[in-house]
Amino acid sequence: xxxxxxxxxxxxxxxxxxxxxxxxxxxxxxxxxxxxxxxxxxxxxxxxxxxxxxxxxxxxxxxxxxxxxxxxxxxxxxxxxxxxxxxxxxxxxxxxxxxxxxxxxxxxxxxxxxxxxxxxxxxxxxxxxxxxxxxxxxxxxxxxxxxxxxxxxxxxxxxxxxxxxxxxxxxxxxxxxxxxxxxxxxxxxxxxxxxxxxxxxxxxxxxxxxxxxxxxxxxxxxxxxxxxxxxxxxxxxxxxxxxxxxxxxxxxxxxxxxxxxxxxxxxxxxxxxxxxxxxxxxxxxxxxxxxxxxxxxxxxxxxxxxxxxxxxxxxxxxxxxxxxxxxxxxxxxxxxxxxxxxxxxxxxxxxxxxxxxxxxxxxxxxxxxxxxxxxxxxxxxxxxxxxxxxxxxxxxxxxxxxxxxxxxxxxxxxxxxxxxxxxxx
Amino acid sequence: xxxxxxxxxxxxxxxxxxxxxxxxxxxxxxxxxxxxxxxxxxxxxxxxxxxxxxxxxxxxxxxxxxxxxxxxxxxxxxxxxxxxxxxxxxxxxxxxxxxxxxxxxxxxxxxxxxxxxxxxxxxxxxxxxxxxxxxxxxxxxxxxxxxxxxxxxxxxxxxxxxxxxxxxxxxxxxxxxxxxxxxxxxxxxxxxxxxxxxxxxxxxxxxxxxxxxxxxxxxxxxxxxxxxxxxxxxxxxxxxxxxxxxxxxxxxxxxxxx
Numbered sequence: 221x222x223x224x225x226x227x228x229x230x231x232x233x234x235x236x237x238x239x240x241x242x243x244x245x246x247x248x249x250x251x252x253x254x255x256x257x258x259x260x261x262x263x264x265x266x267x268x269x270x271x272x273x274x275x276x277x278x279x280x281x282x283x284x285x286x287x288x289x290x291x292x293x294x295x296x297x298x299x300x301x302x303x304x305x306x307x308x309x310x311x312x313x314x315x316x317x318x319x320x321x322x323x324x325x326x327x328x329x330x331x332x333x334x335x336x337x338x339x340x341x342x343x344x345x346x347x348x349x350x351x352x353x354x355x356x357x358x359x360x361x362x363x364x365x366x367x368x369x370x371x372x373x374x375x376x377x378x379x380x381x382x383x384x385x386x387x388x389x390x391x392x393x394x395x396x397x398x399x400x401x402x403x404x405x406x407x408x409x410x411x412x413x414x415x416x417x418x419x420x421x422x423x424x425x426x427x428x429x430x431x432x433x434x435x436x437x438x439x440x441x442x443x444x445x446x447x448x449x450x451x452x453x454x455x456x457x458x459x460x461x462x463x464x465x466x467x468x469x470x471x472x473x474x475x476x477x478x479x480x481x482x483x484x485x486x487x488x489x490x491x492x493x494x495x496x497x498x499x500x501x502x503x504x505x506x507x508x509x510x511x512x513x514x515x516x517x518x519x520x521x522x523x524x525x526x527x528x529x530x531x532x533x534x535x536x537x538x539x540x541x542x543x544x545x546x547x548x549x550x551x552x553x554x555x556x557x558x559x560x561x562x563x564x565x566x567x568x569x570x571x572x573x574x575x576x577x578x579x580x581x582x583x584x585x586x587x588x589x590x591x592x593x594x595x596x597x598x599x600x601x602x603x604x605x606x607x608x609x610x611x612x613x614x615x616x617x618x619x620x621x622x623x624x625x626x627x628x629x630x631x632x633x634x635x636x637x638x639x640x641x642x643x644x645x
Numbered sequence: 646x647x648x649x650x651x652x653x654x655x656x657x658x659x660x661x662x663x664x665x666x667x668x669x670x671x672x673x674x675x676x677x678x679x680x681x682x683x684x685x686x687x688x689x690x691x692x693x694x695x696x697x698x699x700x701x702x703x704x705x706x707x708x709x710x711x712x713x714x715x716x717x718x719x720x721x722x723x724x725x726x727x728x729x730x731x732x733x734x735x736x737x738x739x740x741x742x743x744x745x746x747x748x749x750x751x752x753x754x755x756x757x758x759x760x761x762x763x764x765x766x767x768x769x770x771x772x773x774x775x776x777x778x779x780x781x782x783x784x785x786x787x788x789x790x791x792x793x794x795x796x797x798x799x800x801x802x803x804x805x806x807x808x809x810x811x812x813x814x815x816x817x818x819x820x821x822x823x824x825x826x827x828x829x830x831x832x833x834x835x836x837x838x839x840x841x842x843x844x845x846x847x848x849x850x851x852x853x854x855x856x857x858x859x860x861x862x863x864x865x866x867x868x869x870x871x872x873x874x875x876x877x878x879x880x881x882x883x884x885x886x887x888x889x890x891x892x893x894x895x896x897x898x899x900x901x902x903x
Contacts, residue, residue: 245761252749554745557706558804559734559762561727638706642741 242564243571250572253544254579264540265580267533268621272584272614273591274526276606279519280592284604286515292433293508300372300467301478302342302502303329303485319498320460320489328488329466333480338467340366343451343458350401350444352416357404361443362418364451364458365465372467375445380412380427383447391449395423399431400442418444421454474505523610530617533580534625541573541629552633553641566634573626574619581618585611652679653717653811653843654703660711661698661866672698674866675712680845682811685838687854688847690863697816699863700847704737704814705729717811734763738805742817744797746789752776752800753785756807763808775803779833795826802833806842813837815846819853831856 254261305321323341330339343364350357369375370382383394395416402408405416411425423446432440452459468477478501485499545552552565560568592604661673672695680686690696701707702714705721708729714721716736721729733739738759746755756772765771776782779799789797798818805813815834819827835856838844846857854860862869 242761242764256749550745551747554741554747555758555762556730557704557733557739557745558759559730561730561762563727564730564762639701642706642745 243567246568246571247575249568250575253572254576257544260540261576261579264536265533265576265583267536268530268577268580268618269533269584269587271526271529271533272581272618273587274529275523275614275617276585276588276610277591277595277604278522278526279610280588280604280606281595282515282519282522283607283610284592284596284602286512286519287605288602289511289515290508293504293511298505298508299471299474300465300504301474301481302463302465302504303481304463304500304502305461305498306500307496307498308500321462321464321485321499322460323462325485325488326462326464329464329481329484332484333466333477335469335473335477335480336466337469338368338372340369340372340465341448342369342463342465343448343455344463345451345455348419348444350405350416350418352405352407352411352414355405355407357401360401360404360418362451363443363445364448365445366448368467369445369465372465375432376430377427378430379409380425382427382445388447388449391447391453393421393423393450394426394446396427396429396445397425398429398441398443400439401444402428404442418446419454421450471505474503478503523613527617530621533618534577534621537573537577537622538625538629540576541569541626542632544572545569545629545633548633549636549641552636553638553643556636556638557642562634565636566630569630569633570623570626573630574622577618577622577626578615581615584618585614588614651718652715653682653684654680655715655718656712657715658712659699659702659709659714661695661702661707662710672866673702673709676863676866676868677712678861678868678871680843682843683838683841684843685834685856685858686845687857687860688845688863689849689851689854689860690869691849693865694863695866696847696863698866700814700816700845703812703845704739705732731763734759735808736811738808738810738813740798740801740805740813740815740818742820744789744794744801744821746797746800746804748789751786751788752781752792752803755789755800756804759804760808765808771807771809772803775807776800778806778837779803793826794822795829798822798826798830799833802830802837806837811843813842813844815844817848818846819848819850824852827853 303321305319307319326339326341329336341364345362345364347359348362350360363369366388367382367384370377376382377396380396382396383392386392387394395418397411397416402411405411409428412427414425415422416425417423429441429443429445448462452462466477466481468474482497482501486497489498491498555565555568589606592606595601596603656676656678659673659676660671663670663672674695676695676699688696688699698707702709705716705724708714708722708724712722716732721732724732739745746752747758750758753769753772753776756775757768760768760771773782773785776785779802781796781799781803784792784796784800789800792800798821802813802818805815813834818834819830822830831853834844834846844857846853848854857874859871859873861871
């Protein structure tokens with residue numbers, strides 16, 4: 221053989237072209253074969269269709285539910301930190317002094333932490349008794365806060381007004397009610413400008429909070445907000461034991477704000493290096509992260525369980541392919557006698573299985589998409605969302621099923637003896 | 646005949662044994678012969694004579710148990726499965742009794758099929774040329790079920806021709822055709838031979854063998870006779886007639902046996 225430089229360049233190119241043309245030929249042959257046995261192909265691929273449909277539907281509903289929950293947590297606000305006057309976990313040991321957190325601590329944090337944008341004291345009372353005229357509501361949570369609370373927690377008043385800095389400074393007996401209170405006290409928005417009693421103190425209702433809905437089993441609208449200065453007057457023992465909310469400048473600076481608050485408070489409380497924090501810092505973004513984790517794990521597990529049906533679908537495919545190999549023994553013999561190698565035959569039948577499965581997968585994706593849209597139309601259902609990765613995974617898995625369950629029939633075809641195959645009628 | 650020269654095909658003491666259940670069938674028991682380029686050979690013999698086995702080995706569908714098969718001086722028995730497939734694709738063109746066309750594919754695509762496996766370029770041009778050679782270009786886009794038996798066999802011949810093989814190997818090519826159509830098919834082989842093509846026809850029909858210039862008769866796995874005839878003489882002189890008598894007699898015995 222002589223040395224031809226041009227051939228060296230052209231040969232790989234030609235090989236690539238011919239490989240591509242053979243693969244295209246295989247796909248075309250597979251399509252012709254599948255079309256020729258329309259009824260049988262559809263029945264065979266039904267397993268895959270059902271599997272993929274259920275995978276897509278389940279994942280989309282779980283994701284949709286997750287998005288709903290995430291948005292709710294987001295609405296809660298994620299860039300703030302809550303600091304409580306207690307030890308973290310079980311660290312409260314003997315000989316430790318009672319933790320304290322007062323307005324001076326809060327003022328210090330406000331002054332010394334550059335990454336804290338807003339801050340509000342937070343004096344929370346679980347179960348106050350509220351009365352309005354003859355109506356009475358019990359176990360109402362009262363939040364004693366500063367006016368910045370509504371910005372940090374995204375909790376604006378949509379009727380009347382929120383109380384302002386002057387109300388807070390003067391400890392005015394003014395209250396902003398959550399919407400649930402209207403139901404409990406059997407009144408409407410005309411309550412603004414009227415007086416209610418909270419644990420026997422008279423308050424002027426100045427506004428109503430915008431509706432927030434429920435989160436978990438807590439009704440966020442069942443609350444009353446009053447100036448924290450007034451709370452302290454009502455419950456004087458809370459003066460040295462108040463929590464506070466601090467909002468970081470943005471979500472990326474939560475870590476910095478956390479560190480600054482911790483340093484400031486430890487300094488003020490005169491804690492040595494060995495002593496644990498005598499306060500507890502709670503981060504909202506962490507609960508969001510762990511929530512997302514739970515969501516992804518649960519959709520993975522559910523998807524995995526449903527994937528078992530892919531296995532069943534795959535067995536159907538294998539059965540059909542085995543029948544097909546037997547039926548087409550003569551064709552395989554012919555192909556071999558005119559130069560097809562084992563790997564050509566293997567690839568042909570494998571392609572056929574993969575095309576069949578992917579076809580089933582596509583139908584499944586379409587059906588799943590339709591089903592999740594249909595599910596979203598139900599009034600008490602959250603809007604389901606089909607994530608792109610679920611579509612990719614479903615199609616990938618169905619093609620993979622084709623490979624796994626097509627291998628045995630394809631191999632059976634590939635190793636057929638051409639003489640026997642040709643003689644087979 | 647086995648003089649070690651440069652023949653297209655050279656068989657040296659070829660044996661083929663099969664195992665059928667516990668019994669060993671000796672289909673070929675030491676065949677030696679040589680075939681040169683542009684020969685037109687008929688291989689004849691009754692069923693069980695070993696002619697099918699011989700055809701399978703010549704076509705590289707099977708390898709001999711013992712002995713050598715040299716195709717262009719290359720020992721086929723030592724080759725791997727994929728090398729054998731390559732030889733089947735490039736050096737040998739098969740024509741079968743039952744045509745063996747892909748039923749859902751047009752004539753043109755059927756003719757292109759071997760070239761696809763052989764990774765040849767200009768597939769379409771070659772396929773068209775081959776179909777023109779067998780006079781079937783007007784049926785290029787028909788499917789096998791739209792073609793008559795003779796037309797199907799012509800497509801099969803075109804398929805065998807398209808990659809320009811060293812040998813065309815035809816196994817009872819007229820077996821499924823009426824005698825008129827069979828003659829037409831044989832005339833195509835005649836003209837291919839006239840263009841220089843090497844052709845081997847396996848048949849049990851004497852009038853088919855008459856088209857060939859050399860007739861090799863097998864019996865019980867051995868070459869019984871190997872005779873050459875002049876060009877285009879319809880019926881050979883005496884030795885040929887004796888052969889006819891011999892060839893005709895065994896089926897009658899069979900008929901009695903059945």
